[in-house]
Amino acid sequence: xxxxxxxxxxxxxxxxxxxxxxxxxxxxxxxxxxxxxxxxxxxxxxxxxxxxxxxxxxxxxxxxxxxxxxxxxxxxxxxxxxxxxxxxxxxxxxxxxxxxxxxxxxxxxxxxxxxxxxxxxxxxxxxxxxxxxxxxxxxxxxxxxxxxxxxxxxxxxxxxxxxxxxxxxxxxxxxxxxxxxxxxxxxxxxxxxxxxxxxxxxxxxxxxxxxxxxxxxxxxxxxxxxxxxxxxxxxxxxxxxxxxxxxxxxxxxxxxxxxxxxxxxxxxxxxxxxxxxxxxxxxxxxxxxxxxxxxxxxxxxxxxxxxxxxxxxxxxxxxxxxxxxxxxxxxxxxxxxxxxxxxxxxxxxxxxxxxxxxxxxxxxxxxxxxxxxxxxxxxxxxxxxxxxx
Ligand SMILES: *Cc1c(COP(=O)(O)O)cnc(C)c1O
Numbered sequence: 001x002x003x004x005x006x007x008x009x010x011x012x013x014x015x016x017x018x019x020x021x022x023x024x025x026x027x028x029x030x031x032x033x034x035x036x037x038x039x040x041x042x043x044x045x046x047x048x049x050x051x052x053x054x055x056x057x058x059x060x061x062x063x064x065x066x067x068x069x070x071x072x073x074x075x076x077x078x079x080x081x082x083x084x085x086x087x088x089x090x091x092x093x094x095x096x097x098x099x100x101x102x103x104x105x106x107x108x109x110x111x112x113x114x115x116x117x118x119x120x121x122x123x124x125x126x127x128x129x130x131x132x133x134x135x136x137x138x139x140x141x142x143x144x145x146x147x148x149x150x151x152x153x154x155x156x157x158x159x160x161x162x163x164x165x166x167x168x169x170x171x172x173x174x175x176x177x178x179x180x181x182x183x184x185x186x187x188x189x190x191x192x193x194x195x196x197x198x199x200x201x202x203x204x205x206x207x208x209x210x211x212x213x214x215x216x217x218x219x220x221x222x223x224x225x226x227x228x229x230x231x232x233x234x235x236x237x238x239x240x241x242x243x244x245x246x247x248x249x250x251x252x253x254x255x256x257x258x259x260x261x262x263x264x265x266x267x268x269x270x271x272x273x274x275x276x277x278x279x280x281x282x283x284x285x286x287x288x289x290x291x292x293x294x295x296x297x298x299x300x301x302x303x304x305x306x307x308x309x310x311x312x313x314x315x316x317x318x319x320x321x322x323x324x325x326x327x328x329x330x331x332x333x334x335x336x337x338x339x340x341x342x343x344x345x346x347x348x349x350x351x352x353x354x355x356x357x358x359x360x361x362x363x364x365x366x367x368x369x370x371x372x373x374x375x376x377x378x379x380x381x382x383x384x385x386x387x388x389x
Contacts, residue, residue, distance in 0.1 A: 007333075008303075008304075008305060008306070008326070008330055008333050008336075008337065009333065009336045009337045009339075009340040009341070010340070011302075011303045011304075011306075012300075012303060012306060012324070012337050012340075012341065012380075013340055013341055013344055013346070015296070015299040015300045015302075015303050016296075016299070016341065016346050016382065016383075017344075017346075018299040019292070019295045019296050019298075019299045019389070020346065020383060020388060023345070024345035024346070024347075025345070025346050025347060025383035025385070025388070026347045026383060026385065027219070027321070027347045027348070027349055027381060027383055027384065027385075028219045028320075028321065028383075028384050028385050029385040030218055030219075030223045031281070031285070031385065031386050031387050032277070032278075033281070033387075034277045034278070034280050034281045035276070035277040035280060036273075036274055036277040036278070038277070039055065039273035039274065039276055039277045040270060040273050040274055040277075042273065043055065043269050043270050043273045044270075048269050049268065049269055049270045050268050050269060050270075051246075051266050051268060051269070052269065053269025053272070053273075054269075055269045055270075055272035055273040055275075055276055056074055056266070056267055056268075056269055056272040058272070058276055059072075059074055059224075059267070059272040059275045059276050059279070060072045060073060060074050060229070062276065062279050063214070063229055063231070063279070064231075066204075066279065066282070067196075067204040067206060067207055067231055068203065068204050068207060069204070069206070069207045069212070069231035069232060069233060070232065070233040070234070070235060070238070071231070071232055071233070071234075071235060071238035072214075072229050072230070072231050072238075073229060073230045073232075073238055073241040073242050073245065074227065074228075074229045074266070074267035074272060074275075075227065075228045075229055075230065075245055075265045075266065075267055076226065076227065076228065076245075076264075076265045076266065076267055076268075077215065077217065077226050077227060077228045078106060078191075078193040078213055078214060078215025078216070078217060078220075078227075078228035079106040079109060079110050079215075079228070080110075080228060080245070080263070080265045081213040081214065081215070081228035081229055081230050081265075082106070082107065082110035082163070082189070082191055082193075082213045082228075083110040083113045083114060084230060084241055084244055084245055084263065084265060085189045085211040085212070085213050085230050085232075085241070086110060086111060086114055086116070086161060086163075086189055087114055087244070088210075088211060088230075088237050088240055088241060088244070089160070089161050089187040089188075089189050089210050089211060090160060090161070090187060091111070091114050091116050091160050091161050091187075092114070092115070092116065092160070093114065093115030093116060094115065094116065094117070094157055094158070095114075095116045095117070095149075095157065095158045095159070095160035095161075096116065096117045096118075096119040096152055096155065096157050096158065096159045096160065096365060097111045097116050097117070097118055097119060097159075097160060097161045097162070097163060098118075098119045098120075098121050098130070098135070098159065098161070098162040098163065098186065099111065099118045099119070099120065099121070099162075099163045099165070099191075099355070100120070100121055100122070100123050100129065100130050100164075100165055100167075100355075100372065101120040101121070101122070101123070101354045101355045101356050101366065101369050101372045102123045102128065102167065102351060102352070102354055102355075102372040102375060102376060103165045103167070103191070103352065103355065104165075104193070104352055105352065105355065105358060105360075105361075106193070106215075107163060107165055107191050108355050108358075108360070108361055108364075109360075111163075112360070116160070117157065117364060117365065118355065118361060118364050119152070119159065119364065119365045119366065119367075120355050120356050120361070120364050120365070120366035120367065120369065121134070121135050121138065121366070121367045121369075122134045122135070122138075122367055122368065122369045122370065122371050122372050123167075123369075123371050123372045123375060124172075124173065124371065125371050125374070125375060126312060127167070127170050127171065127172050127173055127312045128167035128168065128170060128309065128375065129164055129165060129166060129167055129170070129171070129172030129173065129177075130162070130164045130165070130172055130177055131371065132173055132176030132177045132179070132180050133176065134367065134368075134371075135162075135177070135180050135367070136179075136180050136183070138367040138368075139159075139180065139184050142154060142367075143159055143184055145184065145185055146158070147185075148185055149185050149186070150184045150185055150186065152365065154365065155365055159184065159186060160186065160187060161186055161187040161188070161189055162177065162180070162181055162186045162187075162188055162189075163188075163189050163190065163191050164177050164188070164190050164191070164209075165190075165191040165193075165194075166190070166191070166192050166194060166195035166198055166205045166206075167194065168194055168309070168319075168320055168321040168322075168323055168381070169194050169195045169197075169198050169221070169317050169318040169319055169320035169321065170195075170198070170309065170311055170312060170315065170317045171195065171198050171199070171200035171205050171311075171312060171315040171317065172200075172205075173312070174200045174201075174205075174208045175201075178208060181209075187209070187210050188208065188209030188210055189209050189210060189211050189212065189213070190205060190206045190207075190208060190209045190211075190212035190213070191212075191213055192205045192206030192212045192213060192214055192231070193213060193214060193215035193217075193220065193228070194215070194220065194221075194320045194321075195317075195318060195320070196214050196220070196221055196222055196282070196318065197221060197282055197283075197285075197286045197318035198315070198316065198317050198318045198320075199315065199316040200314070200315050201314050201315070202316075204231075206231045207231055207233065210232065210234065210237070211230055211231065211232045211234075211237060211241075212230070212231040212232070213228060213229065213230055213231070214228055214229045214231065215227070215228045216228060216229070216271075216275055216278075220320070221282065221285055221286070221289075221318055221320050221386070222275065222278040222279060222282055222285070223274070223275075223278060224267065224271035224272060224274045224275035224278070225270075225271050225274055226271065227267050227271050227272075227275060228267075229267075243262065244260075244262050244263060244265075245262065245263050245264075245265035245266055246262065246264075246265075246266050247262040247263070247264055248260045248261065248262030249262070281386075284386070285318075285386035286318050286319070288386040288387055288388070288389060289318060289319040289320065289322075289384060289386055290319055291389040292319070292322060292384065292388050292389035293308070293319045293322050294389075295389050296308055296322055296324075296382060297310075300324065305326060305327040305329070305330045306324050306325070306326055306327070306330075307324065307325055307327075308322065308323070308324050309322070309323040309324070309325060309379075319384070320384065321381045321382075321384045322381065322382045322383075322384045323351075323379055323380065323381045323382065324379070324380050324382065325375065325378045325379050325380075326378040326380070327378075328374065328378070330378070331374075331377045331378045334350065334377060334378060334380065337380055338350060338380065341380075346382075346383060347383055348380050348381060348382060348383070349380070349381045350376070350379065350380060350381075351375060351376045351379040351381075352376075353376075354369065354372055354373065354376050356369060
């Protein structure tokens with residue numbers, strides 16, 4: 001059956017088969033081949049399964065050591081981590097926060113939970129992250145500096161922050177984006193949910209802004225079941241993040257003293273135990289994903305009209321999800337490729353629905369989004385679990 005398919009979809013399918021071999025493959029599966037059972041069992045035996053325990057502290061220390069951030073604060077998921085990071089960056093109700101339209105909806109939701117409004121910006125076709133050149137042009141025309149932030153001339157609202165997202169693990173152009181943030185007085189909070197293990201000019205993603213956030217959802221490169229973390233080099237912000245996400249409880253031997261409305265966003269010890277075991281394997285996961293990418297690259301070399309997304313120059317990507325883009329003239333074939341590959345048991349997926357096409361964000365303020373539109377019509381993610389190569 002697969003043999004007789006011709007055309008682009010058929011060529012893509014056979015390139016994928018050449019890389020993956022026979023059988024079915026999901027987009028991304030977790031891999032538990034280290035100390036996962038031992039550490040989780042240890043929590044159960046000790047009874048420390050919940051909100052306190054040594055694995056949470058250990059996971060935070062190891063995350064900080066790995067990323068080079070001064071501090072890491074573990075949390076219940078990546079969306080909660082981003083919400084808290086934005087709050088600590090000074091985002092308040094009615095502020096606007098610049099995010100890419102091409103992202104997972106969690107990025108936009110974290111902004112909305114604070115009563116703030118996502119302001120959607122375009123992407124760079126080589127990194128898939130925010131395009132700093134287009135963003136600067138857009139802000140020059142539509143924003144004016146006002147005090148310690150900018151104002152959107154069209155809506156009158158304060159522009160408070162920008163959230164670059166390192167899409168599929170590929171680092172954004174941080175040098176360009178930091179310059180825009182500085183010139184327009186925007187706080188920078190990086191959504192590094194997908195980029196644990198990715199470096200821009202030797203520095204870990206998520207450590208360039210005031211704060212950065214990670215996710216350890218089941219489909220991410222390292223999973224804790226569910227989980228997230230804030231990274232920051234600012235000790236004071238890290239302390240505030242810890243306090244705010246642990247119901248703002250003051251230490252006391254017996255009294256319940258809460259000094260503000262905090263959140264119950266802490267990561268349970270059970271999840272952190274899983275995370276500690278996973279972190280021990282992170283470098284192996286990355287090496288495996290990089291081998292898989294190289295193998296896809298060889299297999300796709302002869303497929304015309306299709307290119308694999310490569311790590312940007314001067315970057316080291318974790319290649320969390322491998323992706324191909326169809327040339328513009330083949331954009332109409334995306335759904336056929338998705339159908340043929342999924343029919344064959346090879347799980348492929350399109351990019352997310354763009355935020356300005358998603359029901360909750362259709363009316364969000366936005367810049368022109370031609371690149372995001374084009375990428376969304378042409379991009380396909382390939383099976384990318386660690387251990388496939
Ligand atoms: C996974 C992800 C998140 C959210 O993380 P959760 O842990 O699922 O809440 C946010 N942003 C991006 C870009 C993601 O991929």
